[in-house]
Amino acid sequence: MENQNLQVLVADAETALKSVSTKSQWEQIKATFLGPNGSLTQFAKGIGSVPKEERPAFGKSLNQAKGKVETFFKSKLTHLEDLEDIKSLGECIDPTLPASPTFSGGLHPLTKTKRRIISIFRKIGFTVAEASEVETEWFCFDALNTPDDHPARDEQDTLFFPSSSEWANVSRKKKESYLLRTHTSSVQIRTLLKEKPPLRIIAPGRCFRRDTVDATHSANFHQTEGLFVDQNVTVKDLKGVLDYFLRELFGGKIETRLRPSFFPFTEPSFEVDLKVPDLGKLSNKWIEIMGCGMVDPEVLGLVGVDSDEWTGFAFGLGIERVTMLLHGIDDIRHFYQNDQRFLSQFSSQV
Amino acid sequence: MKISLNWLSDYVNLPSPAEELIDVLPMLGIEVEESEENHSSTLDHVVVGKVLEKSQHPEADRLSVCSVEVGEQTPAQIVCGATNFKLGDSVPVALPGAKLPGGFKIKKSKLRGVISEGMMCSAKELELGDDDAGLLILPGEPVIGQPITDVFAKSSVLELEITANRGDCLSHLGVAREVSAYYETPVKFPEIKTTATVSTEPNQSCLVESLQIKSANCPYYTLWSIKGIKIAPSPDWLVEKIESIGLRAINNVVDVTNFVLHETGQPLHAFDVSKISGSSIIVREANDGEKITTLDDQERSLTSQMLVIADHEKPLVVAGIMGSVDAEVDQDTTDIVLESAWFNPSSVRSTARSLGLHTDSSQRFSRDVDPKGVEYAAKRAIDLILNLAGGECINEFVSIGHPPRGSRTIEITPSFVEKRCGFDIPKENLIESWKRLGFEVEESTSLKVTVPSFRSEVDRPIDLVEEYLRIRGTADLQGSKFLTPSLERDNQPSYDLCDLAVDNLIGQGYQETCNYSLRSADEISKWFPKLTKIDLALGNPLTADHTHVRPSLLPGLIEVLAHNQHNLNNLSRVFETGRIFQPGPRGNAELISIAWVNAIGSEKKNWKDSQQSDFFSQKNSLERLLHAVGLSIPKGLWKSFDDEFPWQSGYAAQVGDVHKNKMEIALGTLSLNLSKSYNIKGPVLAVEILIDPVLLNKRRKPNSFTNFGTFPPAMKDLSLVVEKSEPAELVRKKVEEIAQSVLSNEISLDPVSIFDVFAGKGLPENKKSIACSLRMRAEDRTLGEKEVNQSFEKIILGIEQDTIYELRK
Missing domain, CATH: 1.10.10 (Arc Repressor Mutant, subunit A)
Known part of the structure; x- marks a missing residue:
């Protein structure tokens, strides 16, 4: 119940x-x-x-x-x-609607190339060195064995600060003039004075020339310097390292050659020529890609490194130039105009 | 520098075809520039043709229809407009497939109804000369059908780029020496007939009475007298050579000096004796302000740094650079003195540079001519002058000073070379390579290499390594499989900082950009009116828009926003990392900057509303970035900008001072007038970080672990009514300080946080309320209610006693 x-x-x-x-x-x-x-x-x-x-x-x-x-x-x-x-949660969603907001960040193509170069050299033990963009005549020229009256030091080509200019955080050798560095080679000097060999550095950075801007010239541009100083470093090692680098950057099917040339701070000096099977209009042609050479004993002496014990090589290449070659870009001004339609083509981080 | 292959072949046997040098010279270190003169190698499908028949075009009075034999089975039918040829003439014919130097492509086509199977060409159309009046009639009997490049190969001219160290190659004989070393074939030096004896001062027969050298910049000077010459146009062979390298023929004497300059590399100067005042030649420094009108008809003002050759009245020549109109050899000249000398290279270089006057002569002197070649060149020129202009050379020449440099001997061991090259080299190979270059080698325990005077730059063992490698060839050098022993070195911290910042800002949706470091004075005045612009000015800017180094990344970023908005591109968030330059108390400083901007009015329209960015979202963006790169906000209170361009007063603020704290941050809305002046819609939010690189020099140690309490916190909120103008951070900090001071040692306080700010209804107009949340905890227990309340009472009491803040009930 x-x-x-x-x-x-x-x-x-x-x-x-x-x-x-x-x-x-x-x-x-x-x-x-x-x-x-x-x-x-x-x-x-x-x-x-x-x-x-x-x-x-x-x-x-x-x-x-x-x-x-x-x-x-x-x-x-x-x-x-x-x-x-x-x-x-609100109403069910329509998954086909676009993202909100829509902006996405991206890398500048020059940074992308710079990172590629650095990561290749990091694999063989190079680390990044940096120095100031404001330089002095001694670090940019004298220490690199470039004589007083060398054409590169001409006011025609180099941007100088007035002689009264003082820079608190850029050291000087004596009372020489300040200028905007014309190449990243000055990083070799600053690093060698601070650190002792053995040394393997890669030094990317901004450089300046007194140039009118056009499709192939820019008042500022970027270079990467490299320096390898150790015991018994030879021309064959120079070739070995640069061949490895260029293979990594342009693919395994490239040909390279060293062509004698002249830089005041290397002896012997070479241009590196490169032949790439698949590079648009430049396929299978020798193209000049970078300058290099064995560090001149004079330069080692000026920074207090014994050139009987230590030998080394240095090289330098233009980041804009490499980027233009890699992507078939025909006008250097694109890099500084920053048009979204240009940047978005290269902005992925891989 | 232009080198005529035809001319070059006078001194050395050239390979066949001679154009092989285009590939050989670069591998010796002499670059061959692509130039129009190299065209002959690209004139494919242009052949020698012979005109067999010619008849009137049926439809056009000015055209003829020709039958031309071009080396194929049947003659080609070609329509032609020229009239300067006759049957049997040989002419260049561009066949279908040819591309003329101007880019014009030849194909089979119809001209006024008649088929034309090619084109007969003028000299100009093939860029073989300037003549475009008619067809280029080929002399002699060239083989019909043979490529036109075979006929003209010998006249090819190469544009060479000689590196700064190889002044010895700035002549045909210089290049011939390199060719000779490579092909192991001798150089054929022109034979000299002139003989003259040396005198250290002018004697009676000399055409000038006195010669004085008053400057150390002229260590060696020779002067030769020739009388009774007859000035006339040069013969064809000389005109052809002079013109082949782009010079203008003038008269026999001037042409000979130019010819010898390009033959031997030694510049010469001929003076008309009748124009030398006082019959004296003085080599001296110019007087400041002294004037000379150079041969290019420019009056130039000289300084005491410049060397001149003068008579006793006036300067006649800017030494080693250019003569004046006053001493020019002309139609009426009969007696000349010829100068052959060695001037200090850097003196010539700096004079040429300051006068902006670069000549074939200055180019050679400033790259160090061969002192031992001074006499040879003079004698060679005299041979030619006597031959072409007649006259008589006085049998004695004046020579003052000595060649400043001769040959030198370098001692080197084969192992030195091997150690630099990285491979074994038989001693014989070394010796052979150097001998091919004209060096002498003596074998003893080491090798003694004597380098001749013309190679000024080879004076150390390492230089001989380079010479060996050049001759050995570098194209086939194999790289080593190098080892990479570990090194104790990290990336420079300044690089890693920017690298991390780039990744973080990309993650936050910002596009990286790259802007010019050089800016205009106007822009800096507009953006930073208080900055002492002069500190950032360049001494020798090239253009008006690139006169100063940038004090900030922001102007560049705003330009990017403006450019993209103008082009209706969807890009409203951009950043840059880089170096900027600012005046400081102890001189200028180069600083690292990271800056990003956000144009909130130009974000792309979206179907869904999202929260708009403002100061506080940018502050969050800043905190995210600093956290990612391992830096903290400089100590101190954020200070609102008040009338401080380029920021909008009341909507932007700053913390830190880069000269004191080595770091400084500015954040907020940019002046609305400024963004308007760039035509940017809506406000622009910006963040700018400045860092002195020394801040990054400290090596970071891993931080050590701090134990954290496991018992839960007790939470209490309180709300304070304060003046509207009171910065919230001061209120928060005060509450935190008071709470910390009154709490017993057993109880700890988490950082106090603000969770609400209110003004309006229920509060006086000039007041606002700020609500804070307090979290208290003990290490060893959960706090009891009574304990918490007692503590809270103490805090409130403290606030009432120590501050003018009112507790909001």
Whole structure:
């Protein structure tokens, strides 16, 4: 008898919950069953009229029913809460709509080339060295064995600061003039004065020439200098390192050759010529790619390195030029105009 | 420098074809520039043709239709407009497939209804000369059908680029020496007939009475007298040679001096004796302000740094550079003195540079001519002058001083060469290579190599290594499989900093850009009116828009925004890292800068609204960047910019000072007037970081672990009513200080944070409320409610006592 009533109560609770769609409804309905005046509570109060011997069975079925009802309410509550959470997400999305916002960052092509070059040299133990863009005549020329009246030191080609100019954080040898460095070779000098061989550095940076801007000239441009000083470094090592570098940069099927040339700070000096099978209009033609040579004993002497014990090689290449070759870019001004339609073609970090 | 292969072949046997030198010379260190003169190698499909028939074009009066034999089975039919040829003439014919120097392509076509299978060419059309009046009629009987380049090969001219160290190659004989060394074939020096004896001062027969050298910049001077010459045009062979390298023929004497300059590399100067005042020649420094009108008709003002050859009245020649109109050899000249001398290279170089006057002569003197060639060149010129202009050479020449340099001997061991080259070299190979260059080698325990006077730059063992390698050839050098022993060195911190910054800003959606370091004075005045511009000015700027080094990356970035907005490109967030330059208390400083800008009015329209960037989102962007690169914001309070261009007052602020803290940050909205002046829609938010590189020199140590409490914090909020002008950070800091001072030692306080700022309803007009959240914790237990409340009471009491802030109830 009691059991039947209990079963009805349980079924009633299940039915009543079905129409519940809000938490407040749920609270109301819960009170009608489990509250102090709720039907299940009332039913439990009837235990007094139950014969003593039946009381254990009554209690057991009461607890079972109560447990069932509580479970119904609990799972309903969880369900309601889930619904609320989902509702807070708003309307379902249309996955085909575009991203918001739409901007994405990117790398400048010159930085990309610079990083490629550095990562190739890092694999063979070169680390990055930097020095100031403001330089002095001694570091940019004298220390690099470039005589006083060498054409490269001409006011025609080099941007000088007035003689009254003072730079607090760029050291001078004597009272020589300040200028904007014309090549990254000055980093060789600053590094060799600070650190002692063995040394393997790669020095990317901005350089300046007194040039009118056109498709192939720029008042500022970027170079990467390299310097390798150790015991018993030879011309063959120079060739070996640069061949490795150019293979990594332009692919394994290239040909290279050293062509005698002249720089005041290397002896012997060479231009490196490169032949690439697949490089657009320049395919299979010798192209001049970089200058290099064995560090002149004079230069080592000027920075206090014993040239009988240490030998080394240095090289330099233009980052704009390499980037233009790699990507078939025909005008150096693109790099400094920063048009999105140009930059976006090269802006991925890989 | 132009070298005529035809002329060159007078001194050395050339390979066949001579154009082989175009590939050989570069590998010896002499670059061959691509020049128009090399055209003959590119005139494919242009052959020698012979005109067999000629008839009137049926439709055009001015055209004829010709049948031309071109070495194929059937003659070609060619329509032609020229009239200067006759049957049987040999002419150049461009056949279909040819591309003329101007880029014009030849194909089979119809001209007024008649088929034309090619084109007969003028000299100009093939760039073989200037004549465009008619067809180029080929002399002699060239083989029909043979490429035109075979007929003209000998007249090819190469444009050579001689490196600064190889002054000895600035002549036909100089290049001949290199060719001779490479092909192991002798140089044929022209034979000299003139004989004269040396005198150290002019004697009676000399055409000048006195010669004085008054400058150390002329250590060696010779003067030769020739009388009774007759000035006339040069013969064809000389005109042809002079013109082949782009010079203008003038008269027999002048042409001979030019010829000898390009033959031997020794510049000469001929003076008309009748124009020398006082019959004296003086080599001296010019007087400051002294004037000379040089042969190019320019009046030039000289300085005491410049060497001149003068008579007793006036300078006649800027020594080694250019003569004056006053002593020019002309039609009426009969007696001349010929100067052959050696001038100090750097003196000539600096004079040429300061006068802006670079001549064939100055180019050679400034690269150090061969002192031993001075006499030879004079005698060679005299031979030619006597031959072409008649006259008589006085049998005695004046020579003052001595050749400043002769041959020199360098001692070297084969192992020295091997150690630099990295491979074994038989001693005989070394000796042979140097001998091919004209060096003498004496074998003893070491090798003694004597280098002749014309190679001024070879004077150390390392220079001989280079000479060996040049002759050995470098094209086939194999690289070593080098080892890379580990080195203890890291990247320079300044590089790593910018590298990390680039990655972080890209991650934040910014595009990297690259802008010019050189800016205009106007731009700097506009952006930084308070800056002392003069400190950043270049001494010798080239153009008006590149007169100063940049004090900031921002102007460049704004230009990028403006350019892209103007082109309707979707690019509104850009950055740059690089060096900037600023005046400072102890002189200028070169600083590292990282800057980024965000044009919020020009972001691309989007279907969905997103939160607009403002000062605080940029501040977050800054914090993200600094965290990524491992730097912290300089200590101190952010200070609002007040009337400080280029920033918008009240919407931008600054912290740190690069000269004191080595780091400085500015952040906020750029002056609206400024962005408007670039036509940029809406405000531009900008962040600029300046760092003195010395800040990065400290080596970072790994930081050590601090234990953290595991018990949960107790949280309390409080809200304070303060003056509207009170910086929030001061309020926060005050609360934090008071709380820390009143809390017992057992209780620690997390950094106090602001979670709400309110002004308006319920508050007086000049007030705002700032709500802070406090988190207290003990190391060893969960704090009880009573303990927390007591602490909080103490904090509130402290605030009431120590500040004028009101607690908001």
